[in-house]
Amino acid sequence: MTEPAIRLLIVDDHPLVREGIRGALSTAGFTVLADVGNAEDAIAAARRDPPDVVVMDITLPGLNGIEAVEVLRREHPALRVLMLSVHDHPEYVLESVRAGAHGYLRKDSLPEELRAAVRTVQRGNTVFPAARAGATETQAPILAAAAERLELLTRRERDVLVGIASGKANKEIAADLALSVRTVEGYRESLMNKLAIKTTAGLTRFAMESRLLGRAP
Numbered sequence: 044m045t046e047p048a049i050r051l052l053i054v055d056d057h058p059l060v061r062e063g064i065r066g067a068l069s070t071a072g073f074t075v076l077a078d079v080g081n082a083e084d085a086i087a088a089a090r091r092d093p094p095d096v097v098v099m100d101i102t103l104p105g106l107n108g109i110e111a112v113e114v115l116r117r118e119h120p121a122l123r124v125l126m127l128s129v130h131d132h133p134e135y136v137l138e139s140v141r142a143g144a145h146g147y148l149r150k151d152s153l154p155e156e157l158r159a160a161v162r163t164v165q166r167g168n169t170v171f172p173a174a175r176a177g178a179t180e181t182q183a184p185i186l187a188a189a190a191e192r193l194e195l196l197t198r199r200e201r202d203v204l205v206g207i208a209s210g211k212a213n214k215e216i217a218a219d220l221a222l223s224v225r226t227v228e229g230y231r232e233s234l235m236n237k238l239a240i241k242t243t244a245g246l247t248r249f250a251m252e253s254r255l256l257g258r259a260p
Contacts, residue, residue: 081105140194203234
């Protein structure tokens with residue numbers, strides 16, 4: 044049985060770039076629902092006709108792409124997002140993951156790489172670079188690994204992780220997030236299982252590697 048075409052929303056503020064992305068994805072197995080030039084139009088388009096995958100630029104006028112991903116994923120939890128950017132630094136990858144993106148690809152990638160990445164995220168997997176230029180030899184693999192592992196966590200688990208890494212007790216985290224202490228304990232256990240980290244110190248180190256500290260729960 045033929046799989047249904049992947050329904051796509053393309054978001055980029057450059058018309059020529061949008062046309063190029065649309066051309067690369069105007070082939071069997073893909074249906075481009077719309078291409079828009081800013082985050083506000085992307086949010087509106089997704090409300091009218093939710094896509095399966097959004098191909099999102101980071102640099103947009105007004106609300107940027109990372110901020111747009113947060114809104115889109117909040118409104119459409121099943122939505123998959125592939126960031127497409129000229130930026131070449133691991134921090135952008137981590138920021139994208141924090142926002143809820145499932146993949147990150149450079150704009151100078153080949154059309155077949157774009158199509159493969161879209162298929163990968165649509166199937167529930169992730170696409171992230173192993174290393175980015177601008178990271179030190181030791182920093183690059185750490186950042187890439189943190190991005191992959193961070194993708195495993197739900198937004199609430201990330202909030203609890205921030206609380207743990209900030210040195211707060213379960214009772215304090217529960218009060219901050221309007222949860223019960225038992226629920227926070229459950230999230231803590233889930234974090235340790237998903238990340239294969241069994242100590243508070245280990246969770247704190249992971250939060251630091253993922254640049255999560257500084258976010259208020």
